[in-house]
Amino acid sequence: MRDKIILLLAAGLVIMGGNKAAATSFGRNITIFDGSSGSGSWHGTNEDHETEPGMVGSQAWDLEGFFLKGHTLTMAGGFNFKDGVSQYPSFTMGDIFIDTNGSYGRPAAPPGYSAANGNFTYTGNFGYEYVVDLDPANETYSVYKLDNDKAKVETVYEKANESGNTPDDPSSNPWRYVEGGDPVSGFQGLTMTYYDPFDDGDANATDNGLTGGTHYALGIDLSFLTLAGHSDFVAHATMGCGNDNLMGRGTAPVPEPATMLLFGTGLIGLAGVVRRKRSGAGTA
Numbered sequence: 001m002r003d004k005i006i007l008l009l010a011a012g013l014v015i016m017g018g019n020k021a022a023a024t025s026f027g028r029n030i031t032i033f034d035g036s037s038g039s040g041s042w043h044g045t046n047e048d049h050e051t052e053p054g055m056v057g058s059q060a061w062d063l064e065g066f067f068l069k070g071h072t073l074t075m076a077g078g079f080n081f082k083d084g085v086s087q088y089p090s091f092t093m094g095d096i097f098i099d100t101n102g103s104y105g106r107p108a109a110p111p112g113y114s115a116a117n118g119n120f121t122y123t124g125n126f127g128y129e130y131v132v133d134l135d136p137a138n139e140t141y142s143v144y145k146l147d148n149d150k151a152k153v154e155t156v157y158e159k160a161n162e163s164g165n166t167p168d169d170p171s172s173n174p175w176r177y178v179e180g181g182d183p184v185s186g187f188q189g190l191t192m193t194y195y196d197p198f199d200d201g202d203a204n205a206t207d208n209g210l211t212g213g214t215h216y217a218l219g220i221d222l223s224f225l226t227l228a229g230h231s232d233f234v235a236h237a238t239m240g241c242g243n244d245n246l247m248g249r250g251t252a253p254v255p256e257p258a259t260m261l262l263f264g265t266g267l268i269g270l271a272g273v274v275r276r277k278r279s280g281a282g283t284a
């Protein structure tokens with residue numbers, strides 16, 4: 001009996017491990033197309049293979065999508081989240097800003113804001129109530145609540161990317177969090193899911209419909225939204241120039257502790273042993 005249980009649990013772990021390795025889908029694609037497409041293949045109707053009109057259109061500047069699976073938000077792009085583009089070292093990847101009430105972007109710009117070329121710091125949150133402050137180099141992140149009266153954020157370099165005037169056509173701003181947010185307890189210095197770069201043809205690309213060459217992806221935990229009583233959210237991310245503006249809209253689900261899943265799997269395994277033993281006894 002004990003041997004059987006150990007065998008079943010071992011088999012269960014192998015199956016679970018197999019599932020994990022095969023589960024390359026990042027979940028549902030929740031990307032919002034910004035509606036400001038120009039002509040040509042790089043300013044089309046999909047976010048993958050699209051940068052903002054007038055900007056350099058290439059995989060190196062392409063942000064490809066936000067994906068949601070459970071409470072994990074995954075961001076993918078051709079832009080190198082750790083190293084950026086070598087000729088433009090100042091245009092690093094920005095942070096992930098989260099709106100929780102449907103007001104965000106240029107309509108919610110800070111007092112005194114005006115579009116201008118250059119990276120400028122403003123006191124204000126552009127309507128984003130939270131920021132996931134990414135540290136891709138160390139594969140960690142921290143979450144801050146952004147008070148519009150005291151949080152400081154930095155704008156994108158290219159004025160042409162600050163043109164959004166409606167929630168459906170939001171500005172690329174802000175680029176990154178600077179300081180002044182309130183740390184969200186339990187969400188400081190967390191380890192992100194960082195994927196090794198993958199090419200077209202890799203399961204991570206094909207399972208998520210990503211095209212164009214080399215891709216980068218990272219995942220973060222959105223449970224802080226649910227814990228704070230929020231459900232619907234809008235996510236925003238860009239790089240220092242604002243060459244591409246990535247937006248997503250989703251609903252944060254109730255967190256499911258992994259331990260409950262493991263506990264459940266163990267019970268199913270035990271039930272299988274009992275059932276077998278009973279049926280074996282019946283036929284003997």
Ligand SMILES: [Ca+2]
Pocket residue numbers: 034047050051052244245246
């Ligand atoms: Ca875009």
Ligand SMILES: [Ca+2]
Pocket residue numbers: 046047048049050051062063064244
């Ligand atoms: Ca894009």
Ligand SMILES: [Ca+2]
Pocket residue numbers: 099100101102103104127128129
């Ligand atoms: Ca807002």
Ligand SMILES: [Ca+2]
Pocket residue numbers: 048049050059062064078210211212213
């Ligand atoms: Ca692409």
